[in-house]
Amino acid sequence: MLLNQSNIISQFIKAPLTELKNLELSVLRLDKVHPVVSGNKIFKLHYFLEEALEKNFNTILTFGGAYSNHLAATAFAAKELGLRSIGIVRGEEPFRLSHTLVSCMNNGMQLQFISRNEYTKKENPEWINELKNQFGECLVIPEGGYHQAGAKGASLIMDLVDEKATHILSAAGTFTTIAGLLLKSSPDQKLHAIPVLKGLKDWKERLHFLTGFDTIPPNFKYHNDFHWGGYARYSDALLEFMNEFYERTNVPSDFVYTAKMFYACFELIRRDHFPPGSRIVCIHTGGLQGNQSLPPGKLTFDY
Ligand SMILES: *Cc1c(COP(=O)(O)O)cnc(C)c1O
Secondary structure, X not given: OOOOOOOOOEEEEOOHHHHHOOOEEEEEEXXXXXXXXXXXXXXXXXXXXXXXXXXXXXXXXXXXXXXXXXXXXXXXXXXXXXXXXXXXXEOOOOOOOOHXXXXXXXXXXXXXXXXXXXXXXXXXXXXXHHHHHHHOOOEEEOHHHOOHHHHHHHHHHHHXXXXXXXXXXXXXXOOHHHHHHHHHOOOOOEEXXXXXXXXXXXXXXXXXXXXXXXXXXXXXXXXXXXXXXXXXXXXXXXXXXXXXXXXXXXXXXXXXXXXXXXXXXXXXXXXOOOOOOOEEEEEEOOXXXXXXXXXXXXXXXXX
């Protein structure tokens, strides 16, 4: 890895429910990579960054919304490696920048705001060429690292997962991370994707694009009932769960991704989804900075 991952730990979770059901549960704390820029994003960027360095690009350019963990991670990684970074941000420039965009700027990212309409061209090669003309030769990283290279980078996460794990859970947005985990999982390890978007219809096409697999391997499971109404939607019950989970385990979570995954994990345990003796690993993909968009005082832990 180009970026330091020595802080990542695997944390064993003891809970009455896991004891009752005779299960082992642990959390792979990718959130420990960095206090602000955390988790899976750094892994997804790995091969893009490697290519930028090998081909002597001095600039990387990518895309995201005002709360994008991917933009924040790209800005941080670029700074660490001495690269210039450009962020193409969806929507007009707001009167007040989000905390995410402030973090991007603090890491030296140059931001360009574009209309939502124009942003839909983000995968159009002609428009990308126009951007290259505007900003000079640069390595372009798709939004969210959604690309085979992003999945390959995410597959490196599997090197940190206990080989004896029988079930691996991860929150899924673009599906790049879970595709990476799938690339390196063994057939007897079940992979559980917890999508945080409502009604994502094209997940099979996504997995096909990201992994090159023609059919979805039987060890892949998709759980579409834990999105809490859709992307970044939440209720007080989810925040209460986050506070309680932190109190019991000292594991902070974010309301957009990881809280929904941890909640799903306990709910699936309750529904006897995992046979006794299972060794479950939850991937803590980070994203804690996202909690800063919650009203103050809702969470009992620091993030
Ligand atoms: C981006 C993100 C995800 C989703 O990753 P994908 O590769 O887009 O599926 C999950 N968790 C956190 C904390 C994230 O920031």
